[in-house]
Amino acid sequence: MWGQTTTRSINAIFSLKSYLPFDVLPAWRELRRLPLAEQKQRLADPAMRRRLVAEEATMKPRDKVLQGGGAATTDPRKPDYDNLYAMKDVEWNDPTVGELAAARGQHPVEVVIDLALANDDQVFVQPLVNEQPDQVLGMLRHSRTLATFSDSGAHVCQEMGSSLQTHMLSYWVRAKQAFTLEEAVRKLSFDNASAWGLADRGLLREGYRADLVLFDAARVKPAMPTVETDLPGGARRLVQKAEGIAATIVNGEVTLENGRPTGRLPGVLLRGPGAAR
Numbered sequence: 001m002w003g004q005t006t007t008r009s010i011n012a013i014f015s016l017k018s019y020l021p022f023d024v025l026p027a028w029r030e031l032r033r034l035p036l037a038e039q040k041q042r043l044a045d046p047a048m049r050r051r052l053v054a055e056e057a058t059m060k061p062r063d064k065v066l067q068g069g070g071a072a073t074t075d076p077r078k079p080d081y082d083n084l085y086a087m088k089d090v091e092w093n094d095p096t097v098g099e100l101a102a103a104r105g106q107h108p109v110e111v112v113i114d115l116a117l118a119n120d121d122q123v124f125v126q127p128l129v130n131e132q133p134d135q136v137l138g139m140l141r142h143s144r145t146l147a148t149f150s151d152s153g154a155h156v157c158q159e160m161g162s163s164l165q166t167h168m169l170s171y172w173v174r175a176k177q178a179f180t181l182e183e184a185v186r187k188l189s190f191d192n193a194s195a196w197g198l199a200d201r202g203l204l205r206e207g208y209r210a211d212l213v214l215f216d217a218a219r220v221k222p223a224m225p226t227v228e229t230d231l232p233g234g235a236r237r238l239v240q241k242a243e244g245i246a247a248t249i250v251n252g253e254v255t256l257e258n259g260r261p262t263g264r265l266p267g268v269l270l271r272g273p274g275a276a277r
């Protein structure tokens with residue numbers, strides 16, 4: 001049996017371009033239906049801001065421990081502002097909205113509004129589980145855990161795990177030196193392939209599939225997340241690319257070069273031996 005863990009917290013991600021924690025409230029819902037430019041005009045109006053702040057007080061609190069042992073949820077609840085971070089980089093050292101509100105002498109909702117007005121791409125991160133780095137490190141170091149994720153992208157514009165691998169290399173290897181580069185690469189490749197029974201992947205060896213990622217160990221890291229509107233009908237999704245990766249090679253063919261698709265699609269659906277049972 002293998003445990004599955006992330007390399008950082010699992011987060012709900014909010015932004016002006018996607019969702020905010022207050023969007024279920026009547027005044028906010030009315031506002032958020034407007035084009036982005038008009039939203040920003042109204043958010044700058046003092047009377048509207050007072051109304052929006054007042055509505056926040058009607059939200060249900062988010063339980064620190066979910067009742068009945070339920071799973072983590074991204075349902076909009078009143079944020080714990082000491083656990084809602086204003087993302088400024090990918091180094092896992094962002095200030096909380098609560099800290100910023102205390103420093104500025106503002107209501108936390110006003111802090112969210114001001115940051116969003118100053119930067120359309122401002123992202124707010126709310127850890128849901130695996131919140132403490134030392135606890136994440138303990139899981140990563142366990143001999144029976146895999147550094148991977150089950151549903152990267154499944155929540156489209158609310159939560160995303162596509163940066164876990166580059167976070168492992170930049171944060172736990174380069175910044176914290178908790179793992180050697182070789183240890184991290186093994187955890188991200190051979191260990192996962194072995195657990196799934198993919199016997200011809202995960203190593204650089206004659207006869208194995210040529211699946212490679214060529215990266216600069218001194219530069220590799222996640223890029224900041226962005227909100228794109230490239231799904232059918234212009235629907236939104238979160239995208240988080242990476243820096244310091246020269247090429248991705250699948251079955252011996254270059255599929256991405258310096259972050260740009262080459263048009264080659266040599267990948268195939270992989271199934272472990274358990275799929276036949």
